[in-house]
Amino acid sequence: MLVTKGTSRLNAAQLAEKARFIEERVQDNPRFATPTPTLAAVTAAREALEAATIAAKDGGRTLIAIRRARLAELKLLLDQLAGYVASVAAGDAEAILSSGFAVKRSPSPVGELPAPVDLRAEITAFQGRIDLRWERVPGAAGYQVYQCDTEPTDKTTWRQVGITTKARFSVSGLVSAHTYWFRVAAIGAAGVGPLSEVAHSLCR
Numbered sequence: 001m002l003v004t005k006g007t008s009r010l011n012a013a014q015l016a017e018k019a020r021f022i023e024e025r026v027q028d029n030p031r032f033a034t035p036t037p038t039l040a041a042v043t044a045a046r047e048a049l050e051a052a053t054i055a056a057k058d059g060g061r062t063l064i065a066i067r068r069a070r071l072a073e074l075k076l077l078l079d080q081l082a083g084y085v086a087s088v089a090a091g092d093a094e095a096i097l098s099s100g101f102a103v104k105r106s107p108s109p110v111g112e113l114p115a116p117v118d119l120r121a122e123i124t125a126f127q128g129r130i131d132l133r134w135e136r137v138p139g140a141a142g143y144q145v146y147q148c149d150t151e152p153t154d155k156t157t158w159r160q161v162g163i164t165t166k167a168r169f170s171v172s173g174l175v176s177a178h179t180y181w182f183r184v185a186a187i188g189a190a191g192v193g194p195l196s197e198v199a200h201s202l203c204r
Contacts, residue, residue: 002086002091002103002104002141002189003082003083003085003086003089003096003101003102003103003141003142003165004101004102004103004104005078005079005082005101005165006018006101006102007075007078007079008075012049012052012053012067012070012071013053015049015071015074015075015078016046016049016050016053016074018078018100019042019045019046019049019074019078020046021100022042022078022081022099022100022101023039023042023043023046023100024100025098025099025100026039026081026085026099026100027039029098029099031088031089031095031098031099032084032085032088032099035081035084036080036081036084036162036163037077037080037081037084041077042074042077042078042081045070045073045074045077046074048070048073048074049067049070049071049073049074052066052067052069052070053067053070055067079164079165079166080162080163080164080165082101082142082165083141083142083143083163083164083165083187084142084163085099085101086141086142086165086187087141087142087144087163087187087192090187090189090190090191091188091189091190112188112190112191112193112194113137113139113140113186113187113188113190113193114137114186114193114194115185115186115193115194115195115196115197116134116135116137116143116167116184116185116186116196117134117135117196117197118134118135119132119133119134119182119183119184119196119197119198119199120132120133120134120199121180121181121182121199121200121201122201123201123202123203123204124170124204125204126172126204127176127204128172128173128174128175128176128203128204129170129171129172129174129203129204130170130171130174130180130182130201130203131168131169131170131171132145132168132169132170132171132182132184132199133167133168134167134168134184134196135167136167137167137186137188137193139186139188139189140186140187140188140193141165141187141188141189142163142164142165142186142187143163143164143165143166143167143169143184143185143186143187144160144162144163144184144185144187144192145160145161145162145163145164145169145171145182145183145184146158146159146160146161146182146183146184146185146195147159147160147161147171147180147181147182148180148181148182149178149180149181150181151179151181151200152181152198158183158195163187169184174203175203176203176204177202177203178202178203179200179201179202179203180200180201180203181198181199181200182198182199182200182201183195183196183197183198183199184196
């Protein structure tokens with residue numbers, strides 16, 4: 001089974017309601033002890049959206065733009081949380097449903113997924129940030145992102161820095177003028193697949 005996010009067509013009030021429901025289901029859920037992002041981050045984003053929605057009721061252009069930005073921020077966090085749930089649940093429908101997310105049947109039985117290909121690490125205009133992109137893996141519910149702060153060797157231990165449901169990810173909080181190395185792995189019904197080839201970039 002795959003995680004269904006179900007956020008793309010929700011308005012601000014509906015998204016806030018969905019986020020609150022997921023927060024309640026994940027809170028103290030032993031299956032999801034260390035959610036990524038944290039529930040505190042999701043709650044803060046939801047409360048910011050609720051406040052922006054109230055402020056935008058008068059229809060001011062600036063306030064509506066702020067509400068739209070808060071909506072996008074909460075959607076991104078819920079997408080990342082869906083990736084975490086998919087990684088931990090590993091296709092277990094009961095576990096997925098216990099998180100507050102919905103499930104959908106995989107279109108066809110999928111075993112261990114292949115490693116993502118064409119991973120690219122790109123310097124950006126933003127200080128302390130590197131953008132990653134790769135080719136989508138069919139059947140993947142999400143992707144785990146790994147980072148190494150020194151040139152990797154056969155004995156390198158890769159540190160997980162994020163989970164995403166998209167074939168892209170932005171790594172922030174990095175040190176300027178330092179080079180970082182990255183790999184990604186697809187998450188499927190059989191669990192986490194093999195790591196991709198390494199990509200690296202200098203950070204602005």
